[in-house]
Amino acid sequence: MSSLSNDELCYLGASQALALFRSREISPVQLLSALISRAETVEPAINAFSDTFFERAHAQAVHAEQVYLHAPERARPLEGIPVALKNEHRYIGVHTTQGSYLCGAEPDTENAPLTQRLLDSGALIHAQTNVPEFYLAGFTHSRRHGTTRNPWNRSITCGGSSGGSAASLAAGMTTLASGSDIAGSLRIPASYCGVVGFKPSYGRVPEGDFTYAANTHNHNGAMARSVRDCALMFNVINGPHACDPATVSPKLILPDAFESIKGLRIAVSYDLGFFDIQSEVHRNTQEVARTLRDLGAHVDEVSLAWTSKARDAITYALGFVLGKPLVATVLEHGDQMNDYVRQFARRALNISQAEYFESTAIVAQMHTALQKVFAEYDVLICPTMASVATPAEGAADAHDDLLRNAMTYPFNLLSRHPVLSIPSGFAANGVPTGLQIVAPTFDDALVMRVGAALEDALDWNRNRPPL
Secondary structure, three states, X not given: OOOOOHHHHHOOOHHHHHHHHHOOOOOHHHHHHHHHHHHHHHHHHHOOEEEEOHHHHHHHHHHHHHHHHHOHHHOOXXXXXXXXXXXXXXXXXXXXXXXXXXXXXXXXXXXXXHHHHHHHOXXXXXXXXXXXXXXXXXXXXXXXXXXXXXXXEEEEEOOOOOHHHHHHHHOOOOOEEEEEEOOXXXXXXXXXXXOEEEEOOOOOOOOOOHHHHOOOOOEEEEEEOOHHHHHHHHHHHOOOEOOEOOOOOOOOOOOOOOOOOOOOEEEEOOOOOOOOOOHHHHHHHHHHHHHHHHOOOEEEEOOXXXXXXXXXXXXXXXXXXXXXXXXXXXHHHHHHOOHHHHHHHHHHHOOOHHHHHHHHHHHHHHHHHHXXXXXXXOEEEEEOEOOOOOEOOOOOOHHHHHHHHEOOOHHHHOOOOOEEEEEEEEOOOOOEEEEEEEOOOOOHHHHHHHHHHHHHHHOHHHOOOOO
16 A cells, blocks of 8 residues: 555545556545544634535445455546535535525435536545535635634635635545535635636536526536646536536536647736736736746736626626525524625615616626637636635625625626636735636636646645645
8 A cells, every 4th residue: 555644645636546546556445534534633623514424435435445456447537536515516315504594404305416426426425515605705604604714824714605615625625626606606715725616617517406507607616626636527527417408518528638838829817907906916927927928828918898897797697686586585584694695685675677687788798808808819817816815704795805806706797708716826824816717618628728737837736734
């Protein structure tokens, strides 16, 4: 067996683990045991998990171990790889609470499509990750499950709403994690925690809930510590599904290796036209732009003709579709709910049909401006977050915090554009900063190609949080 330490096992990539399983240098049981040991040590301080299924996962790991010992040719794409599941993706027998006292009274009776595909691929689901109530914040705090903290600086948020997924990856408590993204809920925590988050093009990964499937802002996606691991997980979870009429066909299979980015034309926008970004975020984005030039890409700063009306568009669109249905629930059960949920419902009360339709007109203008960029460039890069200083317990106004700091929601308004968030450096408070890579509609492979090149050049996986 391998002489890898527990710490090395905890930060082992999925692709590396699969190779070591096949060579019998490590076993799925050994890897899972290391992750459980890490969770038992650091989880009380980080609070990334809302539930754990260690015994259930151990039984799956024993089965995977036998596959590699006796029939390795039958090993499935993620055979023996531990995955932490966001407290949104249903899993039979588990209480999916959505971070709320109002949900999860009964255990799930069916698996979400994403969950089922992970299980069918041989993945071990060992934990459920923490979320803000109803996913309505860019931080991860709820009355039901408490506060999830950033492994790099516990006074700062891990991001949200897929905050527990990102924090568990950064803390070495899982190998892969699931996430979802309706205004940046996957990319915000990826940036805050220094991991990789992939928002695929709308329709790539199926949604089990028809309401979410029909919401064009919504995306399920993969989270990992490396671009290649994100691609590996994406290859499992994407593809058409009967329960989701929005899923596109055929299934997309990303390659194991990506070609050079030499000669690519890359546009960089530091503010997307209307964000006020932290100086350290600007500096780190400039450094990435320089790295891209060193790799042979042509990189130019561009002026993107977007305005703060994008804030109105996301407020009207999400408030009308998600907020108004919450109003009756808040009126009846508001005393059990978090402040940010009540705030969101109050805002929704004042959004008119005319404003909802105005959001479409704003998005049309944003689309036109972005296509002018893609007429000259292959890829757009920009920061993921304008600032990385929101406290762990959250902001006084969660929606305002999102509007000012998350440079993610424009690409939920323009949801067919795939976006990959990767680490770009660190701020003075020790918290990672992130970079978004945006490609033309449905060109998911291109963002991975650029991300993989930067991963090789920047080698961010050498960094570890001070746990």
